[in-house]
Amino acid sequence: MRARAFAIGATSSGAGKTILTLGILAALVRRGLRVQPFKCGPDFIDPSLHQVVTGVSSYNLDLRMMGPEQCRSLFFEKAETVDVVVLEGVMGLFDGGPASTAELAKLLGLPVYLVIDARSCAESAAAVLKGFETFDGDLHVAGAIFNRIGSDRHRELIERSVLQHCRTPVIGWMPRDDVFHLAQRHLGLHMGEEQSLDEEGVARFVTVVEQRLAVERLLVPVALPEMEQPKGQPASARKRRLVKIGVAEDRAFCFYYRQNFELLEKMGFALVPFSPLQDRGLPSDLAMLYFGGGYPELYGAQLAANQSFRAAVRRLFDHGLPIYGECGGFMYLCRQLIDHQGQHHDMVGIFPFATVMGRRLRRLGYRDVTLTRTALFGRTGDRLYGHEFHYSDLDDAGAGQEVVVDGWETCYRLDNNSLEGYTVGAALGSYVHLHFANTPEALDHLRQQLVG
Known part of the structure; x- marks a missing residue:
């Protein structure tokens, strides 16, 4: 070529x-x-x-x-x-x-x-x-x-x-x-x-x-080097009944890998955008909510003021709807966000932590994830790949423990031997931004979790 x-x-x-x-x-x-x-x-x-x-x-x-x-x-x-x-x-x-x-x-x-x-x-x-x-x-x-x-x-x-x-x-x-x-x-x-x-x-x-x-x-x-064309179409990519995933997309939640969206669509997911900043409620018939990373710390007051939307998310969680939050999305799903000025903003409250913005970078680098138990994206022992880059951290001294505390537990073991991937009910939150190109089976597992 x-x-x-x-x-x-x-x-x-x-x-x-x-x-x-x-x-x-x-x-x-x-x-x-x-x-x-x-x-x-x-x-x-x-x-x-x-x-x-x-x-x-x-x-x-x-x-x-x-x-x-x-x-x-x-x-x-x-x-x-x-x-x-x-x-x-x-x-x-x-x-x-x-x-x-x-x-x-x-x-x-x-x-x-x-x-x-x-x-x-x-x-x-x-x-x-x-x-x-x-x-x-x-x-x-x-x-x-x-x-x-x-x-x-x-x-x-x-x-x-x-x-x-x-x-x-x-x-x-x-x-x-x-x-x-x-x-x-x-x-x-x-x-x-x-x-x-x-x-x-x-x-x-x-x-x-x-x-x-x-x-x-x-x-x-x-x-350019010759590229061998893929042989046939994998079963996971064949046309299936569309399953709706609600995706938070606005100025507060804007960190998404474009290829992840395309991989989800190939797996038969329909991505339905919503805005935690502007919307008062959520679209209907959703099988899952996906809150990506971004800048919730810059919009803490506005996110907190939209009480009807936060209540709508909480109601769906209480009814067992799977919810996934990455980095900024995880922060939004926590109890409270404390911004750079020390202002406290109430968030959704699914996870019992407050997230605190710091002046210095808290974590930066690639993360290899091993699942310690079955979760949204795989079974015990499965591998995932991602990256961390954030200035905030959890204020809870128990964060990172392997035992269940206040209804939450971890399901990720990172390659630095730390524990991450916090779960409460059907919700999963993490500071790790995952990329699924190398693990498309994780999205196949997700679909099985959502539709059986």
């Missing part, structure tokens, strides 16, 4: 990789090309920004959570009908070891264009490029983009050093200019649906990208 496809990596986080990716995506769209964006790693925010710029869903590719074959399968499936495929990397190019941008680019056969922040250096920037182009002989670093160039003299110093010491061509010199700015907060950039991208600013930035970056150099066709 020959396609125009490439990855955008960086020397480190904060080098300007996301902003440059958005500018490149916008420039490609402006040329009338059909673009399919991807994001390396367990990020929820960057894919939402990709979607705003391109108008199509962006997908995560994560070697740790999904595994190599699932990453390849999704990549080729979505790349088949577009003109250009763009993969935005995560952190520095080699950060994350076996789950790094470099390893993913090698798996997919993608050339990498490296973003280098030249703000506080000159000739030394060439030494950085030299190190990255020689660090892994199996990786194709196809070009360099020097970001935050302060002047023509600054550029000349770097360019002379690069020509003398490096083999990688420079395809872009981006100025040190705040023409395009993305607001940030404790979990990173603002989500795309929050209109964090100013259209006028994007247009100006695209103009700068076209002037300072050789976009046409990115569009050279590359030979």
